[in-house]
Amino acid sequence: MAMRIPVRQMNGKVIILEVMPNLSIREFKQKLKEWQPCEDEVVRSMTTVDLVVEGQKLQDADETLATSRISPEAVVNVLFTISPVECSSRQDSGCDVRDLLVVAVPETVAHIAESAFLKCVSLVEVTIPKSVALIGDNAFGFCSSLQTVEIPNSVSYLGHSAFRGCRSLANVTIPNSVTRIGCFTFHGCISLKSVTIPRSVTSIDFFAFGGCSSLTSLTVSDSVTQIGAFAFKGCKSLASLIMPDAVTDIGDFAFEGCSSLSRLAIPSFVTRISPSAFQHCSSLETLTIPNSVTEIASDAYRDCRSLKSLVIPDSVTQIGDCAFSGCHSLIRVVLPNSLNHIGQRAFFRCSSLSSLTIPNSVCNIGVRAFNRCSSLESLNIGNSVRHIGSHAFDGCSSLTHLAIPKSVTCIGVGAFQDCSSLAHVRVRGRKTKCPRSAFGCPAQLRFRKSPSHS
Numbered sequence: 001m002a003m004r005i006p007v008r009q010m011n012g013k014v015i016i017l018e019v020m021p022n023l024s025i026r027e028f029k030q031k032l033k034e035w036q037p038c039e040d041e042v043v044r045s046m047t048t049v050d051l052v053v054e055g056q057k058l059q060d061a062d063e064t065l066a067t068s069r070i071s072p073e074a075v076v077n078v079l080f081t082i083s084p085v086e087c088s089s090r091q092d093s094g095c096d097v098r099d100l101l102v103v104a105v106p107e108t109v110a111h112i113a114e115s116a117f118l119k120c121v122s123l124v125e126v127t128i129p130k131s132v133a134l135i136g137d138n139a140f141g142f143c144s145s146l147q148t149v150e151i152p153n154s155v156s157y158l159g160h161s162a163f164r165g166c167r168s169l170a171n172v173t174i175p176n177s178v179t180r181i182g183c184f185t186f187h188g189c190i191s192l193k194s195v196t197i198p199r200s201v202t203s204i205d206f207f208a209f210g211g212c213s214s215l216t217s218l219t220v221s222d223s224v225t226q227i228g229a230f231a232f233k234g235c236k237s238l239a240s241l242i243m244p245d246a247v248t249d250i251g252d253f254a255f256e257g258c259s260s261l262s263r264l265a266i267p268s269f270v271t272r273i274s275p276s277a278f279q280h281c282s283s284l285e286t287l288t289i290p291n292s293v294t295e296i297a298s299d300a301y302r303d304c305r306s307l308k309s310l311v312i313p314d315s316v317t318q319i320g321d322c323a324f325s326g327c328h329s330l331i332r333v334v335l336p337n338s339l340n341h342i343g344q345r346a347f348f349r350c351s352s353l354s355s356l357t358i359p360n361s362v363c364n365i366g367v368r369a370f371n372r373c374s375s376l377e378s379l380n381i382g383n384s385v386r387h388i389g390s391h392a393f394d395g396c397s398s399l400t401h402l403a404i405p406k407s408v409t410c411i412g413v414g415a416f417q418d419c420s421s422l423a424h425v426r427v428r429g430r431k432t433k434c435p436r437s438a439f440g441c442p443a444q445l446r447f448r449k450s451p452s453h454s
Helices: 025-035 041-045
Strands: 003-008 014-019 047-053 076-082 102-104 125-127 148-150 171-173 194-197 217-220 240-242 263-265 286-288 309-311 332-334 355-358 378-381 401-404 424-427 446-449
Touching (some): 125 148
Parallel strands (some): 217 240, 263 286, 309 332
Antiparallel strands (some): 003 014, 047 076
16 A cells, blocks of 8 residues: 655645655655656756655665655655756756756866856856856856856956846855956846945946846945946846945946935046936935036936935036936026036926026027926026027926026027916017017016116
């Protein structure tokens, strides 16, 4: 009569197996090995099975199940141990790539070649010896089951896409020997939670950590001078970011879509905020821009919806197109006297902005620069402004009074259209032309010309 034995698998699930009582312990282990979900004979041959009953391992023996400690009342814990395959690439592993689970790279290997283990989707664990100095491009790319990897301190370079698409990789230690993190190195590692960039690294290439959506904290060492384009794009869980003063260049879209980032201090040697560098950082509330910055490029802080206050330092001369567009919570902005250009849609739909002073240094206000700033009540336009672009203040529905300085020579079509509360416009220059098309002619609107010296 068959015995019914409760067996707890490694996933914790208990199943009931029916076996003959005259089966030996050795034979029972062999049966369990055959039942494991692995089709590859080579991997199966490297798998050992241990049985643990009441806290003790059962030794291989010819003792039968009927005479052992195994009984229907005692749950048998089954432990599968897979011996690593010693190989330098999937080609010389000797088994089907789908069943390559654990790998130990031989200690004679100095360079893990390009695409060595690319798309080994079942690979869970890899041991890299201290002999390895370089991990090549795509070496472990898209190993979607790889959970942890320890990179020895002999490695100086992590190749492009070396661990790209390793969706299960939760922990990685980057040693002090690494000097450069290549393009797409950890791109799409959606389980990676924290990263510390060591002091040896000077450059983080584009898309290096892009799409690491579980990354919550990031510490960049003070040796890093360059953060490449798209380097941390889409790291939507990143709430803590420490950038050292050594950083001089933050690339385009570097932190675009880091929607959990709430505080940001730009390092003091950065001279330009690149296009879309912090676009869609929707939780960003506090922003410090140093006086080394001369240009805030297009879309730099677009849709930073939580940003409430902004002081732009006296070093900035240009604010690019859409630089702060969609910053709905922005109440206060201080523009510096160094500023000479405000780009198109620079502050488009900053619907909480209540007052604004355009400094005397500004010559041009771009098309739709302050369009739909519906809470804007007070506007002071500096006396060097020559051109107010089309629809520049269109939709500023809370604005009641307006003084146009004598420097203005051109007001674009619809510049003050839909300013539904605007009642009085004072034109200080006798030669300034105020076409009706610029205002949309609300019924209550009155124009007043004053002498050019007033």
